[in-house]
Amino acid sequence: MGTTQSKRFIIQFGISAAAFSAFLYILFGPKLPPSESQSRRDSLATSKEILGLYNYGTTCYLNSILQALASCHHYVNYVNKYNELAKYGLEQNENDTTFQIVTSLAKANHYINRDLIGDDFIMSREIPKIVLSTFKTSSSIPLATNEEQDAHEVFNIIINALVEEQKVIRCRHHLGTIKSFNDLFLEAENLADTIGSHNSTTSDTSSVETTKSRGVIAVTRTGSMGSDFLHDSTNLTEWNNPFLGRFAASFQCLLCAGKMPIKFEEFNNITLNLPPQRGVNTLTDLIQIYFVSTIVHDVDCENCSKNCGKPTKSPFCKSISMSKLPRSLCLHINRAQWEHVGSNKRLDFIPFEETIDLGRIHGFMDMIRDTLVTGDSSKLGHYRSNCIYKLMSVISHRGDALSGHFVTYRRGLSKSSLSSEWYIVSDRYSNPVPTESVFTQHAYMLFYERMENPINQKSQNNLHQ
DSSP, X not given: OHHHHHHHHHHHHHHHHHHHHHHXXXXXXXXXXXXXXXXXXXXXXXXXXXXXXXXXXXXXHHHHHHHHHHTOHHHHHHHHHHHHHHHHHHHHOTTOOTTHHHHHHHHHHHHHTTSSOOOHHHHHHHHXXXXXXXXXXXXXXXXXXXXXXXXXXXXXXXXXXXXXXXXXXXXXXXXXXXXXXXXXXXXXXXXXXXXXXXEEEEOSSEEEEEEEETTEEEEEEEESOOSOTTSOGGGGGGGSOTTOEEEEEXXXXXXXXXXXXXXXXXXXXXXXXXXXXXXXXXXXXXXXXXTOOEEEEEEEOHHHHHHHTSOOEEEEEEEEEEEEOOXXXXXXXXXXXXXXXXXXXXXXXXXXXXXXXXXXXXXXXXXXXXXHHHOOOTTHHHHHHTOEEEEEEEEEEEEOSSSXXXXXXXXXXXXXXXXXXXXXXXXXXXXXXXXXXXXXSOEEXXXXXXXXXXXXXXXXXXHHO
């Protein structure tokens, strides 16, 4: 009996000692971040090609947009170019805060696409935190961290803030501040587009010469500028917002056939509305619907008024075409629907393709600038051959109209344009997925890029299949 009690005491003492030791380790042992173990498990599901981003409660809207943008070559190059100017500006003035937005977005691109390597646990938290902080201090419209926000709205906030910062970026030199690059480029492009001949714009410290040759606008900067930032003048468009496009709206009177001057309007993305009738509508169908001519009533017609001898209002036909195709095309499918009980989300499946040929869709005519000035439509075939776009990323929304989660399907940003591997990125989680799974998604936003040599790339793709 005594032996049995002794053994029982030893066992109980051992258990108590082990429990006490564990308690001391927890109390005084090395401190780990509260989500360390979960993060390490998540990191196992993070691909080597793409860095996932931490969700600070409701920031999946930001993560999805940063991932989608980081898949677009033209956007990444655009941000990188201005980031180089930022580095130069900081060398001249350490207190310069002009470049905070472009610097944070460039850093995000580098780490997301693994151009820069860091600790995943740290960088997945650091990148969204930097972007959120930058927009809080440097943008007129901060990004929310404690409430859900729409990814499409955030895309507009980011691009508009980036463009506004671009407008005020100055190239600093020992002779002082000169005219902004953005102003110089816009002047050069407008002069070349409208006149199509040699022009120049001169200021106290610089001048710009513009020419239009073979559809490419070239800019040569002269003056006291000592830095060679515009060494590649033939790639002027790389300095402009890649999502920038331009609509041309024409109005024709249905009574006298008189025409009003064409009106131009710039855009960063196109919102496609779902038709009231539910059915099988493809992405191409929605684009075609967007460019269908409409009737506008009660428009003051100068010609009809002149013929009638009094002010006359007439019905007009409004037609929209594309006067400038963007290099990167963002399409937003508006799934919100307002009903008598409130807002609702349309769940229509909209089939979309890996490449779309906008040259075959009415309204996409990038040659309108030439035909308006010269009346020459001989270049129509050339422009249409450069209207092919390749899908780079897709954002889908899981949930209802009031709450949910944004997920991005995107390409890995490989140096090879033939790379066809797709990834799903949901906050910190990123993994390769079969290509066919991408095209089963209920797309909310789609990001396409204009293919520079679509014919050559198509033949090369066939060789690799």
